[in-house]
Amino acid sequence: MNLRRLIVIGIPFTWLLLFFLVPFVIVIKISLSDPAIAIPPYSPTLELSGGLAGLKAFFSQLDFENFTFLTLDPLYYTAYLSSLKIATISTLLTLAVAFPMAYGMARAPEEWRATLMMLVILPFWTSFLIRVYSWMGILGKEGFLNMILMWLGIIDEPLTILNTNTAVYIGIVYTYLPFMILPIYSTLEKLDLSLIEAAEDLGCTRTSAFWLVTVPLSVPGVVAGCFLVFIPALGEFVIPSLLGGSDTLMIGKVLWEEFFSNRDWPVASAVAVILLAILIIPIILFQRNQQKQLEADQ
């Protein structure tokens, strides 16, 4: 009995230990190292042959220099702030688009729901990169969107959308929409319709019943969806680098440049550690939301 419990708990913990904790400790270690022209491009590296003295020397070479550096160069904290701003705005935009869609799905006839759900998930069957690339074809100066708008006579000059923050918002909203729709849909679908009828019976109009009953009861789904969009959007790299412009500053892009253009692994690791520290707060909040939801269901 105890052995079984140990295995059941042990397997996921071992998994987390091997594939999350150990790599993370390595990243922290690199962030405390100095850059070096070597393979790997940092020093010191751990040499166990040196014995206890070697280990002491190894630890004495680690310092917080890279973290200090991050606070000195305004590039980094503006990138963090800009990422937070872009992630927050695009999360709210995604919510604005996803809620009506989820609501429509939950109120659709039962036999339609599976199909609608399928349509929401379907884009995942194509490579993420190809889908973001195709947005370049839509949003570009000679892209489909400008062509159609000019053909309709709405605009005379092509709009500059690609390589601006607007394109980044469009890309993030498009990519993460299913992550917002699905949790909201699942709370709305569970919603007992007699609650709406009860609200109307007690004097609510359709609209006030929506705001007083449907919206408060969908909060857990909305919160879950917002975290599922916000967390990956904060560290997003592909969308800003493909759709964003030179002035689109996101921490994911900075991270990439430190790693691959500057080959400064220690600074890149320090950026990653801080990004994780920023994300831990929403992740903890998310987990508490899930926990509360679970307790309310019981």
Added chain:
Amino acid sequence: MAQSPRPSSNPTNVFAPWNDPNAKPLIQFKNVTKRFGDFTAVDDLTIDIFEREFFALLGPSGCGKTTLMRMLAGFETPTEGSILLGGQDIVAVPPNKRPVNMMFQSYALFPHLTVWDNIAFGLRRDGLGKDAISDRVKEMLRLTRLEKFAKRKPHQISGGQRQRVALARSLAKAPKLLLLDEPLGALDKKLRNDTQFELMDIQEKTGTTFVIVTHDQEEAMTVASRVAVMDHGKMVQVDTPAGIYEAPNSVYVADFIGDVNLIEGNAKVDGNTVTIHFAEGADPITAISDRPIADGQRVSYAIRPEKISVNREPLEDRVNHVKGKIEDIGYLGNVSTYHVRLPSGELVSALMTNSRRLARRDFTWEDEVWLSWTDTAGVVLTE
């Protein structure tokens, strides 16, 4: 089970507005039909419901009783016909504008609001002042004995308490008409019995007209001033519980309410005396019928088990006697049900109170006994 219509404090002034030609009904259904696609849920139905009535809609699932109630609440509109409330046609009035409140089968309590806020919900929609709301909510909490639970959320209270919150919430706006959809269905039997009396008590205190939907005939009989038995979208019979029980107008009603023995036979009519020949060689049953029966008509004779007496010898003061053999005895403590096989093959059940201790019981299995009953004990049914 049968009871006099309430309020019955003054027996000379029995509450029966349906017998008063001058009484104005609160609700009138006029030739109401409701179809869903090609399914007719309510079929050309006309009925009056009076103020202060406790009106029960009784029937099996799918008989149209819930649709009828939802039309009163405003969640469904009739395909044909009109519904009047206090003389006004309410078909076009949306649910939030009707002076009608509903207690839902699932209670439909708002899970994100406290008991207090649930009860105050409707009052706030009316834009009442803070003090007025607070007074009314307190009154409702007192009425339903929920004062201690005002700050709890619905998932923190028991099923019976939730049921009372739902009742308090639907009564808070002092509706002209309260609709109750299977209000006691989710409670266990003991709690249900207590709550039935509580419901009657609250109905009397508030003077509200109650319309209750139920499939539980015992519940309908206990609480209602009148019971409407429905089947396939039609009202089969509308009468007081006693009327429904003692004088069912059809085999369907007789069979639906309580236990009944049904014996089929050919009628011979002499004035209002009907003799029913049900088997070759068996003595016919004599009955008094106030309904017109044609001579030679095929009829069903319905008699309740408790109207039949089981004895060693035929009781001379009763008109009908028949001999049979006890096949089964159902001992329920206070009463026993005897299943008696007649020589002609019919199985008749008779109910006797156990006025003596079991050890001194007169009959046992396979005993030959006589069943006796009067000519007014049963009813002759033609449909």
